[in-house]
Structures are given as structure tokens and as C-alpha cells.
Amino acid sequence: MLGLLNAGLDAVQARLAWVTTDAIDWKFYLQVCSWSVCLFESYLLLRQFPLYSKTEPPPVLAEHFKPDTFKKSQAYGKDKAKFSLISGLYKQVVDSLFLHYGLMAWSWKVGGRIIAKLGYGPEYEILQSIAFAFTLFFVSSLPSLPLSVYQTFVLEEKHGFNKTTPALFVTDLLKGWAIGFAIGAPFLAGFLSIFKWAGDRFVPWLMAFLLIFQMSMVVLYPTVIQPLFNKLSPLPAGDLRGRIEALASKLNFPLKHLYEIDGSKRSSHSNAYFFGLPWSKHIVIFDTLIKQSKPEEVEAVLAHELGHWYFMHPTKLLFLSQIHIFTILALFPAFLHAPPLLRAFDFPPSVAAKPPTIVAFLLYQMLLTPLEAVVAMLMNAVSRRFEYEADRFACELQTTLKDEEMADMGDRLGRALVTLHVENLSTVWVDWLYSAYHHSHPTLTERLRALEGSKVDVAKQKGVAEKKEL
Numbered sequence: 001m002l003g004l005l006n007a008g009l010d011a012v013q014a015r016l017a018w019v020t021t022d023a024i025d026w027k028f029y030l031q032v033c034s035w036s037v038c039l040f041e042s043y044l045l046l047r048q049f050p051l052y053s054k055t056e057p058p059p060v061l062a063e064h065f066k067p068d069t070f071k072k073s074q075a076y077g078k079d080k081a082k083f084s085l086i087s088g089l090y091k092q093v094v095d096s097l098f099l100h101y102g103l104m105a106w107s108w109k110v111g112g113r114i115i116a117k118l119g120y121g122p123e124y125e126i127l128q129s130i131a132f133a134f135t136l137f138f139v140s141s142l143p144s145l146p147l148s149v150y151q152t153f154v155l156e157e158k159h160g161f162n163k164t165t166p167a168l169f170v171t172d173l174l175k176g177w178a179i180g181f182a183i184g185a186p187f188l189a190g191f192l193s194i195f196k197w198a199g200d201r202f203v204p205w206l207m208a209f210l211l212i213f214q215m216s217m218v219v220l221y222p223t224v225i226q227p228l229f230n231k232l233s234p235l236p237a238g239d240l241r242g243r244i245e246a247l248a249s250k251l252n253f254p255l256k257h258l259y260e261i262d263g264s265k266r267s268s269h270s271n272a273y274f275f276g277l278p279w280s281k282h283i284v285i286f287d288t289l290i291k292q293s294k295p296e297e298v299e300a301v302l303a304h305e306l307g308h309w310y311f312m313h314p315t316k317l318l319f320l321s322q323i324h325i326f327t328i329l330a331l332f333p334a335f336l337h338a339p340p341l342l343r344a345f346d347f348p349p350s351v352a353a354k355p356p357t358i359v360a361f362l363l364y365q366m367l368l369t370p371l372e373a374v375v376a377m378l379m380n381a382v383s384r385r386f387e388y389e390a391d392r393f394a395c396e397l398q399t400t401l402k403d404e405e406m407a408d409m410g411d412r413l414g415r416a417l418v419t420l421h422v423e424n425l426s427t428v429w430v431d432w433l434y435s436a437y438h439h440s441h442p443t444l445t446e447r448l449r450a451l452e453g454s455k456v457d458v459a460k461q462k463g464v465a466e467k468k469e470l
Helices: 002-015 026-053 067-100 103-117 125-158 166-201 203-228 239-250 287-292 295-310 313-336 339-344 357-367 369-395 397-401 409-423 432-438 444-469
Strands: 232-234 255-261 272-277 280-286
Touching (some): 002 203, 026 369, 026 432, 067 125, 103 125, 103 357, 125 357, 166 313, 203 313, 239 255, 255 287, 272 295, 280 287, 280 295, 287 295, 287 409, 295 313, 295 369, 313 357, 339 357, 369 397, 369 444, 397 444, 409 444
Antiparallel strands (some): 232 255
């Protein structure tokens, strides 16, 4: 099996042999591609922007949005769109300047100086790669800090969502950097060690390594990392806990823990999700969601989330991500041995002659910018389909569980979705192309329309079943 895989990969590399020899202006290509994506995203924002001037919600939502609430929603959406447009162009200008003046080559040189002060030479490529990666990350993240401050303390504050204090903002930032180093350094060491060990036959071994890392993070993030930022407490006994535990039991969902998270510590936005391994799942509900919705509506939101589990949506997305990763890795060896690629980005001949793995990989990832934009759009389409399936699952619980108490689950879910949009001042007028590119969920109008269709189908199925019984 490995022999067949390697033969196929060799054939791919043979077709890409020109990458290792031809002097291509890769920097110009990347500038054109990154600006094309940026300008396309700006165009989408300009398509969306006029919709914030509408004075009334869609007819299907008219009874749910009070005039004052809709006005606030439109104002919030308009301010976010302005911020996204300006910040997107600003980031692109900064990235272009970094690219033009050779930030990556400079960072590699600085990484070498850092390990030299520790007594190590350039033969310690993995150590220099770690120093390079964190130098590059630190320098490239500095220009975006003012944007984060503005978004948190001006934009979100203006519309009543921000709960983050300046001290908490700085603490979160420092914690994020510390965790990034604590996880990133050993990850990078393992990642690069596989290249050293396997050579050009790295693809299956690196995929296995990345899969193990992904599975580890599924467990580590909510149990180790997230508690450093938020407090997870067992959901108190009561109507809501009883409803969720009963629903999980009926569906044979392997619920181990049921948590309430203090999302209100930083924001008024709300959410709910589950995580864990196949045999041990944990549900987390934001305290804001509990305050904003009735227990039966929160139960409906969780019914939707359990629909994702029932249809194995996380597993399917993981499978698709593995196909994506395999495609990326399969094409990489040609770029791994491409001195012209590094020379195009201002690396000296001594470095370009034997390209450092991490440098070649990061440059290769940057060259994939337009392809990644298309892949993200396709993944959003898959995600939206899964959202419809999970909504339909909630509607069909009455039939699935043969439980008449679930007969109004579709209505409850619809009310919960409306409440979430109202409380979060979410945009309800959305351009179709903007939504297709950016949104992993259907719009509220689309979901309510689909829910109505699902409820009609369930009623028909129930009627057919009753006739058969007669």
C-alpha cells in the first residue's frame, strides 16, 4: 500500500519538477493572489453594505424584531462591515509591505542569532526553526493589536457586548502567547522531526502525526486550555439539566459532563457546543444563553447540536479535512527542494541552496492563498448542509423517539434561533454571495423557512403512520 502511495507521489513530483529549477517571480505571484483575494472580500462587503440601510426586517421576521431592536441590529452590522473593510485592507497593506521587504528572510536571520546566543549553530535547524517561527509570529502580530483593541473596546463596547476589562485583555493576550509557545514549540519539533526521519516519504507519517495532534487538542483545549480563560462549572440541577440529560439518555448520547461556562465574563454573545471522544462527550452552555432563553428553547438548541453528533458531522468534517491535508502535503515535496522559491523571497544563496523545511512549508502555504479561499467556500457549503440536517433532526425527534413531548421541538428551535439573533443583534439581511463565501451557517430566514418545511413533512409522515395503524 505504501509502495503504491509513494509511486503516485513520485509521479506528482515529476510533473512539478520545474518548481525546483525555474526562476519564477513567486513574490509577484503571491502579491497578486493575496491582493485579489483581499479585493474580492472587499467587493463582497460592498455588496452587503447597502442591506444595512433597510428600515424593516424580512417579512418572516417582522413579528420577532421590534423596530428599535432591528435598528440596533442594522447599526451593529454596518459598524462591523466598516471595520471589516478597513481592517482587511490595512492587514493586506501590512502583509504586502512585510512581503516586499523580506520579513521571512529577516526572521530566519534573527532566529539564527537567537540560538547563537544560546550556543547553537545553524546545523540545529529545528531549534532555529522554532526561534524563526515565534519571531515571525510576534512581529507580524504587532500591527493587528490596535485593531483588536478597537474591536473590543470601541466597536463591541459601543453596541453593549464587551465585558472585557483592559487588564483581562492584556492577561488573555499574554496567556495566548504563552500557550502558543508551550504547544507550538513541541508541535513544531515533532512536525520537523518527521521530515528529518522520513525524507520525501513523509506524507503518511505526517498525516498520522497531525491526526493525533488534532485528536489530542479535542481533549486538551476544553479541559486544559479553555479553563485558563473561562470558568466551567457543572450545570446546576433543575429543569434545564433534567431536560438535557433525559434527551441525551433517549438518544444514547454518551454524555459525561454538562457544563455552564461564564461567557459573560468577556461578551454578551451566547452559544452552546459539545466536545470529546466518541465514548465520552461533554456539553458546554454559555451562561448568556441560559439567561436569554427558556429551558425548553435551550433544550431545542442542544437537540440541534445532538443532531450533528447523530449524523456524525464532526467525523465527516474531519475526513474532509484529511483529504484537504493530504492534497496539500502531496504537492509539497517539489517546493521543499526549490532554491528558486527562497531566492524569490530574499533569502541569501547560502540558505536557499538547502531550503529549511519550515520556511519552504510556510512559503508554500502562502502560495496556496487563492486555492484555500475556494476550499473554505466549499467547506462552508458542506457546513450549511449539515446545519440544515441538524435542524431537521430536531424537528423529527417526535418521530425518532416516538415521544409526543417532542412534537413542538421545531417551534422551540425556531424561537431559540430568533432569540439568539435578537440578543446578538445578528444581521438578518444578507447578500447571497457574501453569505456563501463567509458563513458556515444558513441565514436565519433560510433556517426558519427550512424548519417550516420540515414540520410540514413530519406532520405528513405522522398522518401516513396513523392511517396505516387504522
